Amino acid sequence: MSYLSIQQLLKTAQIGASVTVKGWVRTKRESKNAVFIALNDGSTINNIQAVAEAGQLPEETLKLITTGACLAVTGQLVESQGAGQAVEVKISDVIIYGPANPDKYPLQPKRHSLEFLREIAHLRPRTNTFSAILRIRHALAFAVHKYFNDNGFFYLNTPIITASDAEGAGEMFRVTTLDATKPPLTEEGKVDYSQDFFGRETNLTVSGQLEGELGAMALGKIYTFGPTFRAENSNTTRHLAEFWMIEPEVAFYELEDNMNLAEDFVKTVIRYALQHCADDLAFLDNRLKEEEKTKKKEEQSELSLLEKLQFVISNEFVRLTYTEAIDILVNSKPAKKGQFQYEVSWGVDLQSEHERFLVEKHFKKPVILTNYPRDIKAFYMKQDVESEENPGQKTVRAMDVLFPGIGEIIGGSQREDDFDKLTARMQEVGIEPEALWWYLDTRRFGSAPHAGFGLGFERLVLFVTGMGNIRDVIPFPRAPKTAEF
Amino acid sequence: MSYLSIQQLLKTAQIGASVTVKGWVRTKRESKNAVFIALNDGSTINNIQAVAEAGQLPEETLKLITTGACLAVTGQLVESQGAGQAVEVKISDVIIYGPANPDKYPLQPKRHSLEFLREIAHLRPRTNTFSAILRIRHALAFAVHKYFNDNGFFYLNTPIITASDAEGAGEMFRVTTLDATKPPLTEEGKVDYSQDFFGRETNLTVSGQLEGELGAMALGKIYTFGPTFRAENSNTTRHLAEFWMIEPEVAFYELEDNMNLAEDFVKTVIRYALQHCADDLAFLDNRLKEEEKTKKKEEQSELSLLEKLQFVISNEFVRLTYTEAIDILVNSKPAKKGQFQYEVSWGVDLQSEHERFLVEKHFKKPVILTNYPRDIKAFYMKQDVESEENPGQKTVRAMDVLFPGIGEIIGGSQREDDFDKLTARMQEVGIEPEALWWYLDTRRFGSAPHAGFGLGFERLVLFVTGMGNIRDVIPFPRAPKTAEF
Numbered sequence: 001m002s003y004l005s006i007q008q009l010l011k012t013a014q015i016g017a018s019v020t021v022k023g024w025v026r027t028k029r030e031s032k033n034a035v036f037i038a039l040n041d042g043s044t045i046n047n048i049q050a051v052a053e054a055g056q057l058p059e060e061t062l063k064l065i066t067t068g069a070c071l072a073v074t075g076q077l078v079e080s081q082g083a084g085q086a087v088e089v090k091i092s093d094v095i096i097y098g099p100a101n102p103d104k105y106p107l108q109p110k111r112h113s114l115e116f117l118r119e120i121a122h123l124r125p126r127t128n129t130f131s132a133i134l135r136i137r138h139a140l141a142f143a144v145h146k147y148f149n150d151n152g153f154f155y156l157n158t159p160i161i162t163a164s165d166a167e168g169a170g171e172m173f174r175v176t177t178l179d180a181t182k183p184p185l186t187e188e189g190k191v192d193y194s195q196d197f198f199g200r201e202t203n204l205t206v207s208g209q210l211e212g213e214l215g216a217m218a219l220g221k222i223y224t225f226g227p228t229f230r231a232e233n234s235n236t237t238r239h240l241a242e243f244w245m246i247e248p249e250v251a252f253y254e255l256e257d258n259m260n261l262a263e264d265f266v267k268t269v270i271r272y273a274l275q276h277c278a279d280d281l282a283f284l285d286n287r288l289k290e291e292e293k294t295k296k297k298e299e300q301s302e303l304s305l306l307e308k309l310q311f312v313i314s315n316e317f318v319r320l321t322y323t324e325a326i327d328i329l330v331n332s333k334p335a336k337k338g339q340f341q342y343e344v345s346w347g348v349d350l351q352s353e354h355e356r357f358l359v360e361k362h363f364k365k366p367v368i369l370t371n372y373p374r375d376i377k378a379f380y381m382k383q384d385v386e387s388e389e390n391p392g393q394k395t396v397r398a399m400d401v402l403f404p405g406i407g408e409i410i411g412g413s414q415r416e417d418d419f420d421k422l423t424a425r426m427q428e429v430g431i432e433p434e435a436l437w438w439y440l441d442t443r444r445f446g447s448a449p450h451a452g453f454g455l456g457f458e459r460l461v462l463f464v465t466g467m468g469n470i471r472d473v474i475p476f477p478r479a480p481k482t483a484e485f
Numbered sequence: 486m487s488y489l490s491i492q493q494l495l496k497t498a499q500i501g502a503s504v505t506v507k508g509w510v511r512t513k514r515e516s517k518n519a520v521f522i523a524l525n526d527g528s529t530i531n532n533i534q535a536v537a538e539a540g541q542l543p544e545e546t547l548k549l550i551t552t553g554a555c556l557a558v559t560g561q562l563v564e565s566q567g568a569g570q571a572v573e574v575k576i577s578d579v580i581i582y583g584p585a586n587p588d589k590y591p592l593q594p595k596r597h598s599l600e601f602l603r604e605i606a607h608l609r610p611r612t613n614t615f616s617a618i619l620r621i622r623h624a625l626a627f628a629v630h631k632y633f634n635d636n637g638f639f640y641l642n643t644p645i646i647t648a649s650d651a652e653g654a655g656e657m658f659r660v661t662t663l664d665a666t667k668p669p670l671t672e673e674g675k676v677d678y679s680q681d682f683f684g685r686e687t688n689l690t691v692s693g694q695l696e697g698e699l700g701a702m703a704l705g706k707i708y709t710f711g712p713t714f715r716a717e718n719s720n721t722t723r724h725l726a727e728f729w730m731i732e733p734e735v736a737f738y739e740l741e742d743n744m745n746l747a748e749d750f751v752k753t754v755i756r757y758a759l760q761h762c763a764d765d766l767a768f769l770d771n772r773l774k775e776e777e778k779t780k781k782k783e784e785q786s787e788l789s790l791l792e793k794l795q796f797v798i799s800n801e802f803v804r805l806t807y808t809e810a811i812d813i814l815v816n817s818k819p820a821k822k823g824q825f826q827y828e829v830s831w832g833v834d835l836q837s838e839h840e841r842f843l844v845e846k847h848f849k850k851p852v853i854l855t856n857y858p859r860d861i862k863a864f865y866m867k868q869d870v871e872s873e874e875n876p877g878q879k880t881v882r883a884m885d886v887l888f889p890g891i892g893e894i895i896g897g898s899q900r901e902d903d904f905d906k907l908t909a910r911m912q913e914v915g916i917e918p919e920a921l922w923w924y925l926d927t928r929r930f931g932s933a934p935h936a937g938f939g940l941g942f943e944r945l946v947l948f949v950t951g952m953g954n955i956r957d958v959i960p961f962p963r964a965p966k967t968a969e970f
Contacts (some may be wrong), residue, residue: 004736005637005705022737024703024931039588040702041736042636070931072737098902099934107928122696122923134704138639145630152490152528154623158959160645160712161689161727163968173646173682175658175689177716180668180676191665197658197716197726198968204646205658211607211961211970218509218610219527219619220490226712227645231662231682241682242646252488252507252525252557280523417583437751438607438970445590445608446509446555447583475646476696483648483683485696485923 007043010087013077021048021089022072024126027109028065030054034291036082037065037091039073042125043281045132047079049088061094067109068100068126076162114472121476122485129287132273132280133473136273137461141225143272144246144457147265148223153248156215156222158208163200164436168267171231172203173241188191204229209441209452210380213415216249216450217442223248225457233480237469240458242478249452253413255382255397258451259319259368262410264403266455267313273464274309281306281464288466301405302360305466307402315365317401322350322372323393328362329354346393349376355400372398381413399453406463412453419443488557492528495572498562506533506574507557507582509611512594513550515539521567522550522576524558527610530617530764534565534573546579552594553585553611588816599957606961607970614772617765618958621758622946626710628757629731629942632750637866638733641700641707642695648685649921655714657688658726689714693732694939695865695924701734701935702927708733710942718965722954725943727963734889734937740867740882740899744804744853745893747886751940752798758949759794765793766949787845788892790951792920793889802886803819803848806856808878809837813847814839831878833860840885840892857883864910866898884938891948897938904928 003020004013013019023041030036033054038047050073057065065071073093080088102108105125106120116126124130148155161175177197178184184192193201215222224247231241248261274281285305292300292307303311329335329344334357342351350369358367369386374394381396401410416422422443423433433440462474471477476485488505489498498504508526515521518539523532535558542550550556557580565573587593591605592612600608609615633640646660662682663669669677678686693709700707709732716726733746759766770790777785786795814820814829819842827836835854843852856869859879866881886895901907907928908918919927947957956962961970 007637018590022933023705042639043706068931070933097934098928098930100930107930122699123703124925125700126931131704134641134700135639138634138641141640142630145627149623149627152492153627154527154620156619156623156960157712157729159727159968161714161963161968164970171662173660173662174663174665175660177656177658178665179535180659180661181670181674183665185666189666197718197965198963199966200968202968214607214970215610215619215960218608219616220508221528227642228648233682242644244642345853412755440605443583445583445585445592446611448507448554448580453516474965475641475700478646479685480682481684482646483646483685483687485644485649485699 005043005435006041006048015077017077019077020074025065025067025069042131045283048084050091051088052091064096064099066102068105070097070106073256116423132283133465135280136277136465139273140269143269147268153221153223156224158211158224160205161202162205163202170206173229173231175202212247212249216251220251235480240477242469244457246455246457251450252447253451254449258412259399261461262453263317270309271313279366284465312366317366317368318363319368322369325369338422352407354404358401359404367402368399371395379429381479383415383421409459410453417447417449491533493832502562504562505559509553510550510554527616530768534570535576536573537576549581549584551587552879553590553592556584574957617768618950620765621762621950624758624761625754628754632753638706638708639704641709643696643709645690646687647690648687653877655691657715658714660687697734701736705736720965725879725955725962731942733938736933736935738936739934743897744884747938748802755794756798769950780872800850800854802851804853807854810854832858840887844887844889853884854889855884856880864914865900867901868906894944895938895940902932902934
């Protein structure tokens with residue numbers, strides 16, 4: 001541990017100091033008088049340049065210094081003569097840890113397509129783009145834990161393997177150790193899950209919320225942050241079969257507290273990324289600007305990446321009801337001109353185009369929509385009391401946070417804490433209350449108002465990095481027919 | 486959000502202030518002149534006492550204030566007249582959120598067995614013991630993230646669903662969406678996994694290490710912290726089918742760096758728990774002392790829980806080789822008197838009794854054993870060069886950290902970074918190098934010395950809380966025939 005990372009070295013080392021740098025060669029450039037090696041060790045997007053005089057290094061060493069090779073370089077830290085860096089290392093010694101045959105190493109210093117890089121996901125963290133994304137992903141994950149810890153929440157590890165299939169949040173993966181070809185069968189010819197590992201049919205969780213509520217009804221404030229799964233056969237740029245979810249749940253919070261929490265939370269973690277990942281974000285901001293230039297004028301984004309992040313943290317989120325939003329949408333220009341792909345009227349689930357119209361065109365601010373129709377939301381959401389403003393329209397205390405470019409980023413609600421209303425609603429939508437006896441116990445014993453929300457972590461990383469495909473913001477994406485590495 | 490948690494209130498509220506407290510009734514006690522209600526909201530192990538004058542509360546309200554009921558109490562914070570607490574709330578108003586029928590609520594204020602509480606894992610976080618464990622678990626998890634973040638590591642989410650079955654770390658759970666009763670078959674009568682969701686056979690991960698190495702070979706320092714799975718049919722107090730693992734992996738670290746990291750890491754997170762969970766640890770320390778009293782003298786632990794934690798953070802870990810440890814064990818009193826259940830000689834895997842003898846009797850310090858026989862360790866560990874001290878004995882740069890009471894808590898190694906040695910070893914142990922082509926690419930291109938280790942998070946929580954059964958340190962344990970909630 002007697003050497004500094006490049007990040008530390010660029011920050012702390014003194015001109016004239018003798019230093020050792022270890023990392024991977026990004027590029028090698030030879031001039032008449034010198035060899036310039038750009039080294040990167042993953043600690044920062046910035047390379048350090050190491051310089052040897054022409055003829056100083058043995059020919060067989062020089063030959064092995066190619067893009068991707070791993071080296072330790074020792075020398076003196078000096079002011080750089082060239083442009084582009086303040087300091088560089090004047091090489092006195094080089095050790096080659098591992099070469100990278102230029103005829104075989106796939107990451108040569110040229111532009112690679114994101115599609116190609118997905119095929120070599122085991123190597124893509126060695127590129128500028130993916131190392132930047134992964135460092136930002138780390139910073140966001142840490143900011144999530146820090147935010148909740150600072151605010152008195154306890155991290156609750158809800159189960160990954162679950163026997164509960166009653167949530168209805170999506171298609172599930174089965175988890176089993178039964179013989180795949182000839183599973184044991186019951187007399188009726190069905191699979192005999194009593195002989196399976198857990199003695200019953202089990203699946204991968206689609207959400208930790210129900211167990212999270214158990215935690216909140218005991219510890220007050222909890223959050224989950226773990227993998228969740230959807231076995232949906234959707235090959236889109238927005239879906240993964242395996243992704244990480246953040247789900248806070250808080251006793252005694254009602255809908256407005258929940259909105260305050262969501263807004264404060266998402267602003268705080270984005271602000272953290274802006275403060276701690278300035279270099280990486282500047283790189284991605286620039287990357288996106290270059291990409292935008294290749295688009296038609298009308299398809300170009302109005303805001304740059306950094307502007308979009310500033311937009312979110314510096315605006316108060318507009319809060320309105322679903323019913324009010326429908327009014328706005330129905331009377332909007334695109335609706336009147338038939339420019340929406342999907343029609344809007346009270347009762348329909350909003351599409352991304354509608355959400356983006358509200359955020360990007362109408363309010364020009366992030367938006368929180370509340371009090372959605374009961375029939376398009378989950379059974380556990382608290383039912384609104386019908387009121388004068390809301391006659392005959394059955395709504396629930398749901399809230400969705402809508403962001404520019406991305407639409408819904410957070411979905412949550414106050415939960416139904418009334419035992420009778422909750423069980424009646426379960427029966428209406430076909431969920432057997434007995435199957436969730438343990439969930440209902442929190443309404444049987446010491447029930448309390450409570451609320452929470454869910455945030456798909458990759459959606460957040462997608463937003464903060466400005467990437468276009470969710471498979472590029474998780475190290476090893478899982479999707480239909482995709483489980484390599 | 487206009488009320489304080491009990492933890493905040495006990496810390497910050499001023500005598501005389503008007504306060505609102507929300508929480509669950511732990512006990513209610515009535516005297517001739519007053520009613521005393523102990524409320525807890527999960528934010529701390531400490532209850533707050535709320536006091537009403539006799540006759541002040543309507544009879545129907547008083548009847549509903551029973552153990553487990555959820556209340557909001559408003560009143561003045563006053564100095565307590567009674568012993569046991571400094572302040573109490575003089576009730577002016579009570580709202581009952583949810584009652585808890587005393588004839589049905591299972592958590593009445595009496596001693597419950599841990600076995601019984603496991604059956605109501607959805608309610609046990611409402612007990613002192615489990616809320617303390619879960620708060621400590623949270624603090625340890627946060628300390629883990631903080632430690633790595635402070636030291637320049639990046640959190641890497643390695644995949645949960647994996648097609649790699651070559652690690653050999655244990656039995657695996659299959660993940661599938663194929664029809665369970667009649668899966669599609671190939672012409673040879675085998676299950677046709679090409680029709681499964683991922684187009685191949687997939688399992689739940691047993692370790693993120695191999696993917697972690699990919700991260701370290703690009704980002705330098707990474708760590709994983711996520712769920713891992715073992716489909717082993719072991720119904721013990723030490724095994725779970727689903728547990729959380731922490732796996733740092735560091736480029737350019739060799740065996741000694743790895744030992745320094747492991748020692749510093751585990752001391753830092755335990756120190757964090759001591760600093761941030763003093764009340765909860767004092768409660769569990771006391772709980773354990775009571776439990777010890779019921780044991781025979783010779784079975785009682787020499788150290789209390791808090792002493793054991795201090796023992797770990799205040800001692801330098803003793804470092805010696807496996808070969809040296811075998812010498813000590815072979816020449817030890819218990820070996821000579823035949824008191825070990827398992828015999829020791831060079832080449833055997835050490836049992837918990839041997840590890841504990843070294844830690845608790847011989848050195849009286851935590852121990853790191855290194856350079857284990859190659860044949861009892863994993864294929865990816867770096868092979869030692871045979872030397873004069875080590876003639877003819879093939880060893881690898883493994884390291885295990887041994888703790889009092891628990892034996893091995895951390896296992897790790899420097900990794901084999903030589904492509905030829907690694908592939909030769911894979912073939913020796915029957916792993917097809919092609920199956921891990923992506924793993925081997927890190928040795929093909931820019932290979933470097935690197936090292937890492939794994940720590941089962943529940944083992945750590947078990948150690949810090951002093952609990953005896955690993956099912957009691959995770960909210961919803963998964964084990965053979967156990968997947969409720």
